[in-house]
Each structure stands twice: as C-alpha cells, then as structure tokens.
Amino acid sequence: MxxxxxxxxxxxxxxxxxxxxxxVINGEPTVAPSIRETVLAAVAELGYVPNGAARNLVTQxxxxxxxxxxxxxQGLVSDxxxxxxxxxxxxxxxxxxxxxxxxxxxxxxDSRRRVEQYLAGGHVDGAILVSMDGADPLPASxxxxxxxxxxxxxxxxxxxxxxxxxxxxxxxxxxxxxxxxQGRRRIATISGPLDMTAAQERLxxxxxxxxxxxxRSIVALGDFTRISGAEAMRQLLDDDPQLDAVxxxxxxxxxxxxxxxxxxxxxxxxxxxxxxxxxxxAARYTAPALTTIRSPMxxxxxxxxxxxxxxxxxxxxxxxxxxxxxxVRESA
Amino acid sequence: MxxxxxxxxxxxxxxxxxxxxxxVINGEPTVAPSIRETVLAAVAELGYVPNGAARNLVTQxxxxxxxxxxxxxQGLVSDxxxxxxxxxxxxxxxxxxxxxxxxxxxxxxDSRRRVEQYLAGGHVDGAILVSMDGADPLPASxxxxxxxxxxxxxxxxxxxxxxxxxxxxxxxxxxxxxxxxQGRRRIATISGPLDMTAAQERLxxxxxxxxxxxxRSIVALGDFTRISGAEAMRQLLDDDPQLDAVxxxxxxxxxxxxxxxxxxxxxxxxxxxxxxxxxxxAARYTAPALTTIRSPMxxxxxxxxxxxxxxxxxxxxxxxxxxxxxxVRESA
DNA sequence: GCACACTCAGGGAACGTTCCCTGAGAGGGA
DNA sequence: TCCCTCTCAGGGAACGTTCCCTGAGTGTGC
Numbered sequence: 001m002x003x004x005x006x007x008x009x010x011x012x013x014x015x016x017x018x019x020x021x022x023x024v025i026n027g028e029p030t031v032a033p034s035i036r037e038t039v040l041a042a043v044a045e046l047g048y049v050p051n052g053a054a055r056n057l058v059t060q061x062x063x064x065x066x067x068x069x070x071x072x073x074q075g076l077v078s079d080x081x082x083x084x085x086x087x088x089x090x091x092x093x094x095x096x097x098x099x100x101x102x103x104x105x106x107x108x109x110d111s112r113r114r115v116e117q118y119l120a121g122g123h124v125d126g127a128i129l130v131s132m133d134g135a136d137p138l139p140a141s142x143x144x145x146x147x148x149x150x151x152x153x154x155x156x157x158x159x160x161x162x163x164x165x166x167x168x169x170x171x172x173x174x175x176x177x178x179x180x181x182q183g184r185r186r187i188a189t190i191s192g193p194l195d196m197t198a199a200q201e202r203l204x205x206x207x208x209x210x211x212x213x214x215x216r217s218i219v220a221l222g223d224f225t226r227i228s229g230a231e232a233m234r235q236l237l238d239d240d241p242q243l244d245a246v247x248x249x250x251x252x253x254x255x256x257x258x259x260x261x262x263x264x265x266x267x268x269x270x271x272x273x274x275x276x277x278x279x280x281x282a283a284r285y286t287a288p289a290l291t292t293i294r295s296p297m298x299x300x301x302x303x304x305x306x307x308x309x310x311x312x313x314x315x316x317x318x319x320x321x322x323x324x325x326x327x328v329r330e331s332a
Numbered sequence: 333m334x335x336x337x338x339x340x341x342x343x344x345x346x347x348x349x350x351x352x353x354x355x356v357i358n359g360e361p362t363v364a365p366s367i368r369e370t371v372l373a374a375v376a377e378l379g380y381v382p383n384g385a386a387r388n389l390v391t392q393x394x395x396x397x398x399x400x401x402x403x404x405x406q407g408l409v410s411d412x413x414x415x416x417x418x419x420x421x422x423x424x425x426x427x428x429x430x431x432x433x434x435x436x437x438x439x440x441x442d443s444r445r446r447v448e449q450y451l452a453g454g455h456v457d458g459a460i461l462v463s464m465d466g467a468d469p470l471p472a473s474x475x476x477x478x479x480x481x482x483x484x485x486x487x488x489x490x491x492x493x494x495x496x497x498x499x500x501x502x503x504x505x506x507x508x509x510x511x512x513x514q515g516r517r518r519i520a521t522i523s524g525p526l527d528m529t530a531a532q533e534r535l536x537x538x539x540x541x542x543x544x545x546x547x548r549s550i551v552a553l554g555d556f557t558r559i560s561g562a563e564a565m566r567q568l569l570d571d572d573p574q575l576d577a578v579x580x581x582x583x584x585x586x587x588x589x590x591x592x593x594x595x596x597x598x599x600x601x602x603x604x605x606x607x608x609x610x611x612x613x614a615a616r617y618t619a620p621a622l623t624t625i626r627s628p629m630x631x632x633x634x635x636x637x638x639x640x641x642x643x644x645x646x647x648x649x650x651x652x653x654x655x656x657x658x659x660v661r662e663s664a
Numbered sequence: 665g666c667a668c669a670c671t672c673a674g675g676g677a678a679c680g681t682t683c684c685c686t687g688a689g690a691g692g693g694a
Numbered sequence: 695t696c697c698c699t700c701t702c703a704g705g706g707a708a709c710g711t712t713c714c715c716t717g718a719g720t721g722t723g724c
C-alpha cells in the first residue's frame with residue numbers, strides 16, 4: 001500500500017514551505033490568497049489528509065472523548081435500550097461539536113486496569129462515565145488521573161466529578177402516589193440493584209411515600225433486566241397473594257412483571273396495577289400499555305455531554321437534576 | 333496540571349538509556365534482569381504510561397478499530413436492540429484482542445465526509461461497517477481508502493469488502509413455511525426498508541415461498557421500527573380484512589403489528605398468526621409470546637470482528653453466512 | 665528620503681516514541 | 695593467547711505535525 005502523502009509532499013508540490021501548508025490546512029488568516037489557492041490545489045491533487053497521530057503528539061490534544069460503560073461481567077450481551085439511547089445521543093452530540101468518540105467497555109478487573117492506562121496514555125481529552133454502580137472503584141481511580149470526566153447518573157461517592165441525573169426520588173414518589181390515588185391498598189415494589197444510586201433513590205422514595213400512609217412495604221429485588229422483573233414478580237405473588245399494585249424501578253422489569261402476572265392469571269390493571277420507570281419506547285407496546293414515569297434519557301445524555309464540554313472549556317461544571325413526568329397508559 | 337513523565341524521565345530516574353526503557357516497556361526479551369527491575373521500579377515510582385500519539389506516529393499503527401453505524405437522519409434517537417447487541421459484542425471482542433474501539437455515527441452527508449477524512453487520517457487500523465443500506469455511498473468510498481474494512485450484513489454492491497450475514501433467505505422461508513404448515517390461507521408480510529439487503533432477501537423469500545403454493549402476496553412496507561410495524565399492520569387489515577397470518581421482517585415490527593391487532597380486536601394466534609424475525613429478547617415478553625426466526629446477532633457481530641482480524645493479519649477474508657432457526661412460541 | 669511598523673513566508677526545534685546501528689564487553693574455541 | 699561470535703546497552707535518526715522565531719519585503723508617516 002502506497003504511503004500517504006505528507007505535509008512535506010504537499011509543500012514540495014505547491015512550491016511553498018510546509019509552514020504555509022500547515023497554515024492553510026488549519027485555516028489561519030495570515031496567508032496570501034495566491035498561496036492558499038496553490039496549496040489547496042496541491043492538497044486536492046495528492047489527496048492529502050493530515051496525520052492524526054503527528055498532530056496529537058505536538059498539540060497534546062486528541063479531540064477524542066471516551067464513553068465508558070460498565071459491561072456486565074456475565075458472558076451475556078444485553079439489549080438494554082439505555083445503552084443504545086445514551087451512547088447514541090452522547091456520540092451524536094460529541095460528533096456535532098467536532099469530537100471523536102472512543103467507546104470503552106469496563107468489565108473485569110483486568111479491563112479496569114486497561115481503562116486507566118488508556119486514559120492515562122493521553123488517548124483522550126476527557127471522558128463520560130455511564131451509569132456506574134456504587135461498588136465500582138473505577139470512578140475514583142479515574143478521577144485521580146486529573147482528566148476532565150463527568151458521570152451520566154449520580155455516583156455513590158459524592159464529589160468525585162460533576163454529574164447529570166434525573167429526579168429519581170421525585171419520579172418514584174409520583175409513581176407510588178399515583179397508585180395510592182387509585183385506591184390501591186397493597187403496593188409492592190421491584191427494586192433495581194442496590195449498589196446503583198438510581199435503584200436506591202427509587203426504593204427510598206417508595207418506602208417514604210408508603211410510610212406516610214401507614215402501609216407496609218413489600219420489596220423484591222431485581223437487577224433492571226426483564227427476566228429479573230419476571231422472577232421478582234413471582235416472588236412477590238408468593239409473599240403476598242393479595243397485592244394489588246406493583247411499582248417496578250424500571251420499565252424492563254415492569255415488562256417482566258407483566259409476563260409473570262399474565263402467566264399467573266392476574267388481570268392488569270383490574271387485579272394488579274403495574275407502573276414502571278423510564279418510559280422506554282417498548283412501554284407503548286406492552287399489553288396492556290405500560291403506565292410509567294418518563295425520564296428524559298436522551299436529554300440526560302446530551303446534558304451530560306454538554307457538562308463535559310463545559311468542563312473542558314471553563315474548567316468547572318455543576319451537577320444537574322432533570323425533572324420526570326408521570327405517563328398514564330393502561331396498566332395503572 | 334503537571335506534565336506526565338516521559339520515557340526520558342524514566343530513563344534518567346533509572347539511570348539507563350531510553351532505548352532500554354522502551355525495551356522493557358515493550359517486553360523485549362533481550363534485556364538484563366537487573367536493568368528490567370530498575371526500570372520497572374522507576375516506571376512504578378513515576379507512574380509512567382507511554383504516550384499513545386507518539387507511539388502511533390512512529391509505529392504507523394493505532395490499535396484502534398472504527399465501528400461505523402449509520403445514524404438515522406431524523407433527530408430521533410432510537411433504542412434499536414440491534415445497535416446495543418452488535419456494538420457491545422463487537423467492542424467486547426475487539427477489546428479482548430487488544431484493540432480500542434472508535435465509535436463513528438454516519439448520518440448526514442456532511443458527517444460522511446468527516447468519516448472519510450477520519451479513516452484517511454490514519455486514526456484507525458481498520459473498520460467495521462454495521463448494516464449499511466444499499467443507497468449509502470459510504471461503503472464504496474471507504475473501501476477506496478485501502479484500509480481493511482468488513483461489513484456486518486451483506487452490502488448491496490457486491491465485492492467491495494468481506495461480510496458476515498445471517499441466512500435471510502432461509503430464515504424467511506422457514507417462517508412462511510411454518511405459517512403454511514399451520515394451514516394459514518392468507519399470509520401477508522411487513523417488509524423492511526427495501527434499500528437494505530436483509531429486507532430485500534426476506535421479502536423475496538416470502539414471495540417465492542408463497543408463489544409455489546399459488547397464493548398471492550400481500551405486502552406492506554415498514555422501516556424496521558415498532559411504529560412502522562403498527563402502521564403497516566393497519567394498512568394490511570384495510571387491504572385484506574380476511575388475512576389470517578403475518579410475517580414481519582423483524583421482531584420490532586412484529587411487536588408493532590401485535591399492538592395494532594389487539595386494538596383491532598383480532599386474537600393472536602386464533603384469528604391472525606404473527607411471526608417475526610431476529611428473536612430479540614423482547615420477543616419472549618410479548619403477549620402472546622412471539623414466534624420468530626432466531627438470527628444469531630451476537631454471533632454475527634463476533635464473527636464480523638474476527639473476519640476483520642483475519643483481514644488484518646492474513647490480508648484475506650471470505651464472506652460468512654450464519655444459519656437461522658425457527659423458534660415457536662405462542663403467536664404462530 | 666529615511667526610519668519604522670507591519671504583513672506574511674520560511675527554517676527549524678519540539679512533541680515522545682520506536683528501531684536501526686554501533687560498539688563494549690563477555691565467553692568460547694583453536 | 696588471540697580472535698571471533700554473541701549478547702545486550704546506548705546514541706540518534708525518523709515519524710509528521712505545530713508553532714515560535716527570524717527576516718524579507720512593502721507600505722506609511724514625517
């Protein structure tokens with residue numbers, strides 16, 4: 001394969017110095033129109049494209065941002081809509097502002113070391129951490145690199161970096177209140193994994209809201225997947241066959257719960273009301289359609305990206321909490 | 333922010349030449365144990381991490397692979413499970429083999445130029461194209477860069493690059509045959525966007541299979557999204573209220589169709605049988621559970637990645653077709 | 665008419681690695 | 695004992711840019 005042309009080659013072709021070519025390439029104004037034209041012609045003729053590595057080396061910038069998502073350790077590859085929405089929205093925003101995106105999966109402990117090395121190796125100008133769980137040591141160690149980093153979702157350890165999250169507490173309160181308003185008496189919940197702040201906050205809000213009414217909480221644990229929602233629902237039905245409402249901490253688990261209820265012969269919402277959280281697109285397509293709390297996922301990703309851009313340009317950024325909204329459909 | 337230590341600094345600290353440090357870092361065997369130890373100590377002490385750009389510049393390699401996915405031009409961000417599955421599986425495989433992943437969204441014409449420049453700029457060692465539609469000029473222009481590139485999904489223009497696809501024709505034939513075996517008489521289909529080869533092949537197989545039985549085809553067009561499936565189903569019911577089966581070219585559209593049928597008061601599968609394609613996880617959670625054709629998405633992504641690795645190491649790679657499987661659940 | 669400012673092109677160091685080449689020293693064979 | 699080979703450390707060029715600095719040339723003000 002032929003070696004790609006360099007700045008030098010263009011300079012020779014155009015009969016000018018490489019400094020001038022560099023100036024034209026970078027759009028500096030202090031260059032005579034005649035030279036600019038000659039250079040542009042030579043660039044087009046040779047098909048010149050600046051070498052990224054050389055540029056990065058001398059400028060000490062890469063124009064690349066890492067999106068770091070935690071990868072479930074199990075061999076399974078999940079179709080989590082969150083992943084698609086967040087990665088897509090953030091990537092789009094980054095590309096719009098002229099950055100490349102480096103996607104990094106943080107799975108095993110082994111890969112964590114790799115991530116640290118990668119960030120420390122100057123490959124990126126900054127990073128976005130997506131939905132890290134509280135047990136993960138990665139945020140702490142990465143924040144020590146001194147690189148500009150923001151988190152999509154509040155971290156368990158406060159103060160490490162700026163973040164953007166939705167109002168989990170407010171949303172969960174809305175959800176449970178809606179069930180109460182309907183006159184539901186035994187309201188259970190399917191919680192997310194408790195090492196994630198979103199799950200903690202939603203569970204806490206559920207408990208607080210119920211407590212005010214003197215009702216007892218009925219809790220089953222899931223991990224934000226459909227199958228865990230289905231299993232948790234089965235367990236809830238065993239624990240309390242009389243329950244007449246369930247608040248699932250996300251839509252995926254609500255979808256799982258819906259399936260279990262159907263298998264158990266319970267009618268939704270007549271026998272049991274179900275409400276989810278997130279308002280993913282699939283929530284419009286369940287039978288019955290899922291009542292849920294809309295959390296602005298795309299928005300959150302965009303805002304997180306903008307927070308990083310702020311951090312890069314101004315050196316400072318403050319956390320953001322986005323409001324949620326109750327979406328009433330058929331299931332509650 | 334303090335400048336990160338360089339090879340030179342480590343060499344000075346360890347009292348050896350930078351050549352020796354470089355040798356230790358890169359694990360070359362021709363270095364005395366005593367020197368290796370001293371260097372390793374200095375590396376640990378200073379927290380040295382090699383600079384990526386400098387390394388890339390001199391080695392002419394980046395250890396980075398681009399995953400290029402077409403981004404729908406509409407402002408919408410979709411939660412397409414395909415995106416999550418494919419990007420995740422491919423990324424995991426790439427990271428496992430020591431590559432970084434650069435995620436590139438190819439949307440507007442403007443961004444296409446950006447992508448070409450990016451690949452030509454030597455930022456990556458190779459690229460994976462994901463599910464490009466036939467109208468997209470990107471594959472052709474990218475293959476002209478001479479970079480090793482493979483495609484996830486067969487391209488409309490053959491011969492541009494190696495690819496991995498599943499057996500669309502076989503799968504669609506299985507699906508329609510299953511409906512015929514059930515004694516269904518009026519079998520409609522919801523096709524995907526016809527500029528994608530997967531949609532073309534599935535539609536062609538539907539037509540061929542029906543033709544052999546003397547039945548006429550009833551076709552509505554979708555674009556692989558849930559909402560398009562719902563709309564197409566509505567149109568099909570208008571066109572032929574007597575239809576008793578639908579083959580949707582993917583599960584997302586089947587899910588949309590299911591909703592329309594429910595709204596129209598048709599029972600599935602009693603009145604109308606529905607069969608999808610892909611076997612995404614959500615297919616297990618519809619009511620009724622979706623009968624579908626399993627296409628090995630994760631597998632396909634992994635195989636595509638391996639194809640690229642082959643291409644990188646051996647310079648050659650041949651297309652792969654993966655088999656599909658009929659998964660019978662409740663909807664047909 | 666002369667000095668001075670101002671514009672703009674070119675030369676070359678620097679960025680932080682890798683890798684080739686040289687050469688010092690050790691070891692072994694005749 | 696001498697020479698040849700072999701091992702392994704160091705020096706320095708090269709990778710392809712950017713950017714600072716120098717200096718040539720032109721224009722301007724008095």
